[in-house]
Amino acid sequence: MYFLGLDIGSSSSKVSVLDAKTGKSIASTHYPKSEMAINAPQAGFAEQDPNAWWQAVKSACAELFDNAEFDPKQIEAIGISYQMHGLVCVDKNQQVIRPAIIWCDSRAVEIGDKAFKAIGEDKCLAELLNSPGNFTASKLKWVKENQPELYQQIDKIMLPGDFIAMKLTGETSTTASGLSEGVLWNFAENNIASSVLNEYGFEANLIPEVVPSFGDQGSVSAQAALELGLKAGIKVTYRGGDQPNNALSLNVMEPGEVAATAGTSGVVYAVTDKNAYDPLSRVNTFQHVSNTEQDKRNGVLLCVNGTGRLYSWVRSILNTQGHAPSYPELNQMASEVAIGSDGLIMHPFGNGAERVLQNKNIGGHMRNIDFNRHQLGHLIRSAQEGIVFALKYGFDVLTDMGVSSQVVRAGKGNMFLSPIFVEAFVNSCQTSVELYDTDGAEGAARGAGLGLGYFTNREEMFNGLTLVERFEPQADKAEQYAQAYQNWKADLDL
Numbered sequence: 001m002y003f004l005g006l007d008i009g010s011s012s013s014k015v016s017v018l019d020a021k022t023g024k025s026i027a028s029t030h031y032p033k034s035e036m037a038i039n040a041p042q043a044g045f046a047e048q049d050p051n052a053w054w055q056a057v058k059s060a061c062a063e064l065f066d067n068a069e070f071d072p073k074q075i076e077a078i079g080i081s082y083q084m085h086g087l088v089c090v091d092k093n094q095q096v097i098r099p100a101i102i103w104c105d106s107r108a109v110e111i112g113d114k115a116f117k118a119i120g121e122d123k124c125l126a127e128l129l130n131s132p133g134n135f136t137a138s139k140l141k142w143v144k145e146n147q148p149e150l151y152q153q154i155d156k157i158m159l160p161g162d163f164i165a166m167k168l169t170g171e172t173s174t175t176a177s178g179l180s181e182g183v184l185w186n187f188a189e190n191n192i193a194s195s196v197l198n199e200y201g202f203e204a205n206l207i208p209e210v211v212p213s214f215g216d217q218g219s220v221s222a223q224a225a226l227e228l229g230l231k232a233g234i235k236v237t238y239r240g241g242d243q244p245n246n247a248l249s250l251n252v253m254e255p256g257e258v259a260a261t262a263g264t265s266g267v268v269y270a271v272t273d274k275n276a277y278d279p280l281s282r283v284n285t286f287q288h289v290s291n292t293e294q295d296k297r298n299g300v301l302l303c304v305n306g307t308g309r310l311y312s313w314v315r316s317i318l319n320t321q322g323h324a325p326s327y328p329e330l331n332q333m334a335s336e337v338a339i340g341s342d343g344l345i346m347h348p349f350g351n352g353a354e355r356v357l358q359n360k361n362i363g364g365h366m367r368n369i370d371f372n373r374h375q376l377g378h379l380i381r382s383a384q385e386g387i388v389f390a391l392k393y394g395f396d397v398l399t400d401m402g403v404s405s406q407v408v409r410a411g412k413g414n415m416f417l418s419p420i421f422v423e424a425f426v427n428s429c430q431t432s433v434e435l436y437d438t439d440g441a442e443g444a445a446r447g448a449g450l451g452l453g454y455f456t457n458r459e460e461m462f463n464g465l466t467l468v469e470r471f472e473p474q475a476d477k478a479e480q481y482a483q484a485y486q487n488w489k490a491d492l493d494l
Contacts, residue, residue, distance in 0.1 A: 001454070002026070002075045004230075005445030006057055008082040008160050009242065010048065010102055011035045011264055013056035015064055016441035017075065020454055023464025025442045027068060031060035035312070039099065044106040044361065046352065047099035050088050050163045057164065058227055065229045073231045078168065078220070079238035079448030081245035081440045082161030084181045087139040092155040094166060098147065101139045102160075104265070104305050106353040106361050108138035112183075113359070115141075115199050123195065127188045129180075129277040129285040129298070132196060134353055136182030141200045156208050161239050168236055169218030172208035179210065180287040181241050187275050187287070187298075213289040214238055214451035237451025240289040242440055243269045244299055249443020250409040250436055251462045253290045253297070258405040260425075260433075262415030265351070266307030266391050270300045270403040282356045283397050289447070300403045302394035305351035306364060307387050308414050313350070314383050318376075331418045334381035339424075339477060340484035343368045344378045345491050346386030356394040357494060367491050381420060388424040389488040395429045407432045411439050412468045426471045427481040437466040 001020040007013065012035065016028040036056065039047045065072045085103040090096055101107070112132040116124055124131055132138050136159065144151045156172045159182065166172050179185040179192060184207065186193040197204055211217045217236040225232035240248060247259035247269050255273045260266075273296050277285050288297040315324050325333075349357065350364025366382070398404040408425075412435040415421045426433050446461055455461040 002070060003445040003448040003452070004075045004078045005441040005443065005448065006078065006080050006164060007242065007245070007440035007444055008053050008057070008080070008164055009264070010038060010083050010104070013053055013060055014439065014441040015057065015060040016439070016445050017064065017070065018442060018445035018449065020449060023462070025445070026070060027064050028439070028441060029060050029064050031056045031063065038102065038104070044352065046102050046105040048102055050096050050100045050160065053160065053164065054167045061228045072229050075230055075234060077235050077237045077448040077452040077454075079444035079446070079451065080161045080164050080236065081240055081242050081444040082159065082164065084159070084241035084243060085135050086160045087136050087143070088158040088160060088163045089143065089150070089154045090156055090158065090163075090166070090172070091153050094170075094172070097153050098143070098150050100160065101142070104352040105139065106134060108142045109134045109353050109359045109361075111141050112138040115196070119195050119199050125277045125279065127186045127195065128183050128193055129187055129275055130183050131281040132183050133281060133284075133355065134359055137184050137196050137200060140202065144201065154206060157206050158208060159241070161241070162208065165217060165236055165239060168220050168224045170221045170224070171218045173211045173217060174208045175213050175239055176210055177213050177240060177244060177287040177289050177291070179207070185287065213240055214447065235452060238444060238447030240444070240447060241286070243267050243301055244286065244289045245440050245443050245447065246411070247271065247299060248289055248447055249438045249440060250411065251458070251465060252409055253288075253458065255297070256405055258408045260408045260410040262307050262387070262410070262421065263413075264308045266304040266387060266415070268302040268391060268395055268398065268408065270398055270405065272298050272300060272403045274298070276300055276401050276403055278397055278401060280358055282358060283394060283401070284355060300398060300401065302391070302398055303355055304348065304387065304390040304394065305354055306348035309351045310346070310348040310364065310383055310387060311415065314380060327417070330380050331420060333377040334384055334418075334420045337377040337381040339480040340487070341378050341382035341385055342373055343370070343487070344374050344382040345488050346382040347488075347492060348383070348386045348390050356390070356397070360494065362493065384415070384418060384421045385424050385484060386488065387415065388421060388428050389485050391425065392428045392485055393489065405431065407434060409434045409436060411436055413439060422471050423477065424481060426473050427478045428485055430473050430478065432473070433471045434467055435469045437468050
């Protein structure tokens with residue numbers, strides 16, 4: 001028996017097949033091989049075609065199954081992870097009405113700020129645990145105000161993972177965890193947030209049926225089975241946003257446990273059993289996928305939009321004559337520069353409005369350039385340190401809320417492949433880091449097994465999860481990083 005995990009990102013879609021007995025991923029791939037385009041028709045906009053995500057899933061599955069040493073027809077359940085906060089609008093025929101407004105789009109900041117005041121800041125924080133901000137509900141309000149002819153065609157709104165579930169099953173549905181990330185969930189009433197619907201003038205029937213994060217979310221249709229090379233009728237049994245799912249993939253399920261990721265964006269995600277919130281909404285609380293009526297589980301999310309995006313941008317501008325340095329080559333150049341990058345400072349805020357900066361869009365900055373001292377290695381190291389220091393800036397907010405931890409778990413991938421990045425993170429945040437051999441698609445496959453009922457407890461679910469490395473803060477470097485962070489913070493214009 002096998003489980004299929006789908007991870008729908010803004011860069012690519014990843015797929016993984018998990019062997020139920022061993023708990024190990026036996027095959028995985030992603031599509032496209034280069035980063036998927038993000039369209040920006042205006043400054044601050046970020047859109048993608050949801051149908052491109054489905055095509056990417058089909059292409060990735062075709063690649064995986066065509067060369068498989070297993071029988072895809074033995075896949076018994078599917079789990080879905082997806083880029084959070086996006087807005088997908090479909091008509092009554094389940095056809096996409098407009099491009100999806102994705103997570104790094106900044107167009108709805110002012111709309112959310114206005115609603116925060118109109119609903120009442122205390123009421124929002126007590127019931128929604130967030131400001132409406134630049135999240136899914138506010139993006140829909142933008143469509144209503146600016147594209148009323150398209151808004152009138154909407155039958156259902158969905159998050160990106162809901163769209164993929166619809167393509168698989170032919171049914172529209174969403175989850176409470178997903179609605180919370182769109183700031184459409186009332187934590188106090190454990191129901192859809194009527195205050196947001198009323199403020200924005202939305203009809204409740206725009207929201208699909210709410211299904212559990214784990215459990216029966218529909219069966220794969222004959223058409224989808226044909227397109228993917230699966231058998232019809234298998235169940236979709238798990239769905240979670242990419243950051244709750246990343247936490248799940250790392251066995252971060254209970255209060256006091258913390259996960260991190262550093263892909264296109266950088267995230268620290270701390271699980272709590274409290275309805276915790278930051279009064280300034282610099283970090284955001286969403287319902288964790290492990291939440292139940294008996295055991296409250298929320299995830300407090302710190303996000304920096306420009307993490308891996310900054311590093312890939314640095315690499316791209318070094319591309320000469322069709323050749324860019326590899327990431328290991330960049331890391332080697334950075335390692336030859338001392339902590340603090342000899343005073344060169346990078347602020348990685350060039351990928352839209354940043355929640356940790358109270359939804360300001362200040363752009364990316366490079367400061368204190370000295371033409372006589374700074375070389376390419378300084379640029380690369382300052383980029384990595386700047387990313388870490390932005391995460392440290394938010395990590396301090398989590399610490400003040402009492403939801404951080406002395407151990408952070410992460411998958412060994414993306415920025416966590418860089419020794420400089422890991423060293424800077426553990427010494428700046430003064431926390432141990434455990435790196436595991438896993439990713440979001442594998443986590444989604446584990447979630448599918450739990451949702452199907454094959455795994456009955458946490459121990460069974462995470463059989464096969466492998467700890468690769470553990471890193472501890474170093475006393476001789478912590479002070480140097482602390483000083484470099486203070487210099488970085490002092491030069492931050494807010």
